[in-house]
Amino acid sequence: MAPEANKVLLDIGGVKYDMKIDENGIWTCDSDPQDVGFHYYQLWIGGAAVPDPGTKYFYGAGRWGSGIEIPANDEDFYSLKNVPHGQVIQKIYFSSITQSFRRCFVYTPPDYEKDIKTHYPVLYLQHGSFEDETGWSAQGKANLIIDNLIYEKKAVPMIIVMDNGYAFEVGENGNSRKFVFEDVLIKEIIPMIDSSFRTIADRDHRAMAGLSMGANQTIRITINNLDLFSHIGGFSGTSNYPSSNKIDRSTFMNGAFNDGKTLSEKIKLSIIRFVLP
Amino acid sequence: MAPEANKVLLDIGGVKYDMKIDENGIWTCDSDPQDVGFHYYQLWIGGAAVPDPGTKYFYGAGRWGSGIEIPANDEDFYSLKNVPHGQVIQKIYFSSITQSFRRCFVYTPPDYEKDIKTHYPVLYLQHGSFEDETGWSAQGKANLIIDNLIYEKKAVPMIIVMDNGYAFEVGENGNSRKFVFEDVLIKEIIPMIDSSFRTIADRDHRAMAGLSMGANQTIRITINNLDLFSHIGGFSGTSNYPSSNKIDRSTFMNGAFNDGKTLSEKIKLSIIRFVLP
Numbered sequence: 001m002a003p004e005a006n007k008v009l010l011d012i013g014g015v016k017y018d019m020k021i022d023e024n025g026i027w028t029c030d031s032d033p034q035d036v037g038f039h040y041y042q043l044w045i046g047g048a049a050v051p052d053p054g055t056k057y058f059y060g061a062g063r064w065g066s067g068i069e070i071p072a073n074d075e076d077f078y079s080l081k082n083v084p085h086g087q088v089i090q091k092i093y094f095s096s097i098t099q100s101f102r103r104c105f106v107y108t109p110p111d112y113e114k115d116i117k118t119h120y121p122v123l124y125l126q127h128g129s130f131e132d133e134t135g136w137s138a139q140g141k142a143n144l145i146i147d148n149l150i151y152e153k154k155a156v157p158m159i160i161v162m163d164n165g166y167a168f169e170v171g172e173n174g175n176s177r178k179f180v181f182e183d184v185l186i187k188e189i190i191p192m193i194d195s196s197f198r199t200i201a202d203r204d205h206r207a208m209a210g211l212s213m214g215a216n217q218t219i220r221i222t223i224n225n226l227d228l229f230s231h232i233g234g235f236s237g238t239s240n241y242p243s244s245n246k247i248d249r250s251t252f253m254n255g256a257f258n259d260g261k262t263l264s265e266k267i268k269l270s271i272i273r274f275v276l277p
Numbered sequence: 278m279a280p281e282a283n284k285v286l287l288d289i290g291g292v293k294y295d296m297k298i299d300e301n302g303i304w305t306c307d308s309d310p311q312d313v314g315f316h317y318y319q320l321w322i323g324g325a326a327v328p329d330p331g332t333k334y335f336y337g338a339g340r341w342g343s344g345i346e347i348p349a350n351d352e353d354f355y356s357l358k359n360v361p362h363g364q365v366i367q368k369i370y371f372s373s374i375t376q377s378f379r380r381c382f383v384y385t386p387p388d389y390e391k392d393i394k395t396h397y398p399v400l401y402l403q404h405g406s407f408e409d410e411t412g413w414s415a416q417g418k419a420n421l422i423i424d425n426l427i428y429e430k431k432a433v434p435m436i437i438v439m440d441n442g443y444a445f446e447v448g449e450n451g452n453s454r455k456f457v458f459e460d461v462l463i464k465e466i467i468p469m470i471d472s473s474f475r476t477i478a479d480r481d482h483r484a485m486a487g488l489s490m491g492a493n494q495t496i497r498i499t500i501n502n503l504d505l506f507s508h509i510g511g512f513s514g515t516s517n518y519p520s521s522n523k524i525d526r527s528t529f530m531n532g533a534f535n536d537g538k539t540l541s542e543k544i545k546l547s548i549i550r551f552v553l554p
Contacts, residue, residue: 046282
C-alpha cells in the first residue's frame with residue numbers, strides 16, 4: 001500500500017514491471033511467469049529500491065531482500081515434511097587470521113544428540129557471490145534436503161558446515177583486502193569443527209561443495225589440499241575465475257591436473273555441474 | 278535514495294520525521310535523541326511503510342523490519358566479546374497439538390559438545406507480543422549475555438529454550454484460534470528438550486521467564502505447574518491480561534496466591550520487574 005506514490009515498480013527476474021494503483025491505494029501487477037524455484041525481488045517506490053514490506057527477508061545480492069518461491073514439480077525433495085529433523089547450529093568464533101568475529105551454521109543430523117558415540121562425515125558447503133553463511137539453510141533449504149535424503153536412506157547421516165566465503169586478511173594499514181578464505185577454512189574452521197563436533201576427521205570422510213563463487217573456492221581449495229578432501233562438488237562455478245581464458249592444463253593450479261591418474265585415485269567423487277542461463 | 282519521491286518520513290519512537298532530499302536524491306533527517314538500546318524503525322515512501330533497504334531486519338511488531346541500536350553505558354554486558362561462545366540451535370518439530378511445524382532456538386553453553394557427561398539446568402525464555410522465537414537471540418542477544426555471565430562466573434552454564442509463544446489449536450472447521458501455548462510447552466516442548474538435550478530434568482533446575490506477553494505466560498504457566506518449575510522471571514508483564522481490573526486474590530489463578538507459605542516454599546526465585554514508560 002503506497003497511496004501517495006506516483007509510481008511503483010516490481011523488480012523481478014531482471015525486469016521492472018509498472019504496477020497499478022487501485023481505489024484503496026494498493027499497487028498490483030502481473031509479472032511474466034517466473035522459472036520455478038527461488039527468486040529475489042524488490043519494489044521501487046519513488047525511485048528507491050526497497051524490500052517488500054511484511055515479507056520474510058533473505059540475504060542475497062549483497063543485502064537482505066525479499067524472496068519468492070515458485071512451486072516446482074520436484075519440490076518434494078526440499079519440502080518440510082514430518083520426518084526426523086536435524087538441527088542447524090549457529091556457531092560464533094573469533095578468527096585470528098582475519099581478526100574478526102565470524103559465524104557459521106552447522107547442520108547436525110537427526111539423533112546427533114542421542115547417539116553420542118556416533119561420528120559423522122562432514123560436508124563443507126559454500127554459498128555464491130554476494131550471499132552469506134545464512135543462504136544454504138534459509139533459501140537453499142540444505143537442512144530440509146538432507147533431512148529428507150537421510151530419511152529415504154539416499155544419504156548417510158552427515159554434518160554440514162556452512163560458513164561465510166568472504167574472509168579478508170587485515171593489513172598493517174587496516175585496509176588490506178587479501179582474500180584468505182582458504183587459510184581460514186584449513187587452519188581455523190576445519191580444526192574447530194573437528195574439535196567441537198563428532199566428525200570422522202579424515203580425508204575419506206570430508207567433502208566440500210559450493211555454488212558459483214563457492215564452486216570456485218571448492219575446486220581450488222580441494223585440489224590444493226587433497227590430503228584433506230576426497231569428495232568435491234562444484235555447481236555453476238568457474239574454477240579459473242576471474243580469468244576467462246582457455247585453461248592451460250600444464251600450469252593451471254600449479255599443474256595439479258597434469259597427473260590424471262593420481263588425481264583419479266585421490267578423488268572419490270566429483271560432481272561438477274553447470275546450468276546455462 | 279529515493280530521487281522521485283515527494284515525501285519520505287523516518288518513523289521511530291512513535292514519531293514520524295519529515296526527511297529532506299539532497300542534490301543526489303538522498304533523504305536524510307535528524308530524529309530526536311532516542312533512548313539507549315534497541316529500537317524498531319521504518320521509512321514511509323509514497324505513503325508506504327517500508328523497511329530501510331540495505332539494513333539487517335528483525336522480527337517485531339508482527340513483521341520483519343529495521344532496527345537500530347543506540348549505544349548504552351551498560352552495553353558491556355551484552356557485547357560480543359572474545360570469550361567462549363555457546364551455540365544457538367534451530368530445532369524444527371512437528372506439534373501434534375497445533376498440527377503444525379514449529380521452531381525453537383536452543384542455546385547450549387560453551388563446551389556443551391565436549392563435556393558430554395554434564396547435564397544442565399534449563400531456562401524457558403519467551404518473547405513479547407508480535408515478536409517470535411528469533412527475538413531473544415537476535416535483537417535480545419540472550420546468547421551473548423549468558424556467554425558473558427558464564428565467563429564471569431555470574432551464571433552457571435545453562436540451556437536456554439526460546440520458542441514461539443503463539444500456538445493455536447486447530448478446530449474442526451479449521452479456523453478455531455484457541456490459545457494453547459501452555460499445552461504445547463508442557464506436553465510437547467519440555468519433553469522434547471529433556472529427551473534431545475542433556476538437561477537436569479527436574480523442577481529445581483527448570484526456570485521460565487519472559488517479556489510482556491511472555492511474562493504473562495510465564496506467571497500463569499509456572500503457577501499452574503509448580504511441580505515443573507522453581508524459578509520464575511516476569512519482565513514488564515501483566516499477569517491478569519487481558520483484564521485490567523484489580524486482582525481478586527481469592528479467585529485469581531484458581532486461588533493459587535491464597536496460600537502464600539506454600540508458594541514461598543515452592544518458588545526458589547522469582548523476579549518480577551516492570552519498567553514504566
